[in-house]
Amino acid sequence: MATEKLRQANTGIRSFWWWLQCIVSLLLTALLVMDRAEWIDVPGLQRLEWQAYDWRVRSTLDGQSDSSLAIIDIDERSLFEIGQWPWPRTTVAALIESLFTTYDADLLGVDIVFAEPEASHWQRHWENLVEEYPSLASLPPPTDGDQVLANTLSNYPVVLGYYFQSSVQAGDPPVIGQLPEQAHLTTDSLLSLPEPQRYTANLAILQNGALSAGFFDNPLVDADGVFRRVPMLQRWQGELYPGLPLAMLLALLGQPQIDPVIGEGSGVDQLEALDVGGFQIPVDADGSALVPWYGPRGHFEYISAADILEGRIEPGSLKGKILILGASAPGLMDLRSTPVGAVYPGPEINLGLLAGMLHQSFKAQPPWIQGFDLVNLCALGLIIVVIFPRLNAPLLMAVSGTLLLAAVGGNVWAWHQGWVLPVAGLVVLLLAQTLWHLSMNLLRETQQKRWVAEWFGQYVPPQLVKSMVESGESFGLEGEERELTVLFSDVRDFTAFSELLSPSELTRVMNRLLTPLTGAIHQHKGTIDKYMGDAVMAFWGAPLRDMKHADHAIEASFEMLAALERINREFVAEGKPTLAMGVGLNSGPMSVGNMGSGFRMAYTVMGDNVNLGSRLEGLTKVYGVSLIVSEATAKQAPDWCYRRLDQVRVKGRRAPLWILEPLGRWSTLSQERCTWHAAFETALDHYQAANFESAAQAFKELGEEDLTTQIYLARSEYFLKTPPPQNWDGVWMHTDK
Structure with missing residues (x-):
């Protein structure tokens, strides 16, 4: 109810400004048309026309003299x-x-x-x-x-x-x-x-x-x-x-x-x-x-x-x-x-x-000059009324400048053909209309910026609010379904860490931790959904549409992990224990909008794909990695190199899915890392094909530092002793959230 009233109020205000802009624009056009039709006299317009004529005369003096x-x-x-x-x-x-x-x-x-x-x-x-x-x-x-x-x-x-x-x-x-x-x-x-x-x-x-x-x-x-x-x-x-x-x-x-x-x-x-x-x-x-x-x-x-x-x-x-x-x-x-x-x-x-x-070198005003000027004024006025209210300030200036150049250029061309055509009316109309529409754009954009900042400033970074205003899109708070990417992050064992700190020091640590994490999300066009203690929920693709929402979410995740490393170095220097963090990403259709009650509203995302993002964050502890993405996210960001972690069923979903770990962009991955990645994928293929002896041997060769490798080594050795059923599909069931 509150969202709908707000949306209607904003739409009504925008409609009022639009109609005011168009009506005054029509009046300005009508004023100059009536002057040209000699029904009224606009003060100073004729003098401007004379000055324009004098300027053309002085600019085109040929300097040739007749000696006779x-x-x-x-x-x-x-x-x-x-x-x-x-x-x-x-x-x-x-x-x-x-x-x-x-x-x-x-x-x-x-x-x-x-x-x-x-x-x-x-x-x-x-x-x-x-x-x-x-x-x-x-x-x-x-x-x-x-x-x-x-x-x-x-x-x-x-x-x-x-x-x-x-x-x-x-x-x-x-x-x-x-x-x-x-x-x-x-x-x-x-x-x-x-x-x-x-x-x-x-x-x-x-x-x-x-x-x-x-x-x-x-x-x-x-x-x-x-x-x-x-x-x-x-x-x-x-x-x-x-x-x-x-x-x-x-x-x-x-x-x-x-x-x-x-x-x-x-x-x-x-x-x-x-x-x-x-x-x-x-x-x-x-x-x-x-x-x-x-x-x-x-x-x-x-x-x-x-x-x-x-x-x-x-x-x-x-x-x-x-x-x-x-x-x-x-x-x-x-x-x-x-x-x-x-x-x-x-x-x-x-x-x-x-x-x-x-x-025979006269300039002449053709007999059809008045009708020609009236048609030009009406046509230009109509173009302005239809187009200018839809343009932002830079584009309006560009279009206005183009029209001005066309009007003056056409007039100068006609002058060189021997025709003296009026130009002051067109120039005055363009300048007056441009000034009017720029003023209205400024008022409208200021109002829109204030409205967007009021309702979205608490969720998105200031530069994104600016982009939202400049985009010209209409942003509503009502719920809608969009293709988004959601992020969940959680600091591991933070409860034990916080028990070592006083309440005031814990507050300072939380600020030191959440500020760079939030900065990383904002830097890559993300929207903060909420903070849940040491956990952060964010999403990409709303309120401003983002065709690369998955790519930007992965970039932000790596930046968050890098920020945590910098904080850990400070903690070590201060004698505090280090922290670890898990991040889960999922992409897909989600419901986004202002949701809540008549007492409190929040701009948030909901849906099964949101819940899956939370499940993926929880799995980072199981596989010993910092970042897990769904296969849907990986498909939308193909520039990254992914390691297949597992094919799983998570709690609350029947359909299995692949979970993956981004290792970095293909363009920046070292040769050594690429070789290791290829070896892991080969070992995983042996495992998925139920060739557990080859899988166990391949995983042993990968080393003991990687927890996921050790998990697969243990599974392969187990299945060698206790083979799975004939219809085994390689999917691992996770029952914890």
């Missing part, structure tokens, strides 16, 4: 030599003209907007000067810089820049300047594009003179302020306008139509890319592309604008090159935060986008 692309840089040196920005339009015109006439550039994109007329500024100042100095009235007015720049633009392939504004604040001016001609698309029905509320564009006179124009603002900067993706198109009042890199590509290709590439999957049409004259630009549903990153700041060639204006560059050195005119000087505010640098010039971002278009 360069930046004409309005840098600090240019401002120092030419003057503060804005420069006179005539200076800008001279710069542009030099790029094409002196240096043979192929195409120029301008990452600057000319929104205010320079002519009105000069006109106003000229009128003021004429009023103050009337003699100036006879001179022609200053050159109209806007017109000069417009004339220059009309002579060369130049793509201007401008910007949209996604929202309007109170006090913002109305739209400024003139937009370029809109982009021509075969269809825009599936395009969900940014729709700005105002723009600042170039003067009409300049825009009309230029080849085209493209915006350089980015309304899709991520919430952490980092440029990762840029819209290729924006919609203004129903018309579509390209970004500066796309406008430059269109100019290079002769202004072809843009063909949206629509992917058909799961019954839903989704925008996948923009086809521009055969060049495909992978985009998401918002028409934005991930910026291709080739290297840190300065990866592309930078040429100072001052060097162009001052003619310090070799003529023709820019032949066939595609250029972007922009500013890297900090004071001009065209610096951005990017995955490859916290301070990154805007012109280089645009040039990188153009390089990606020309080399």
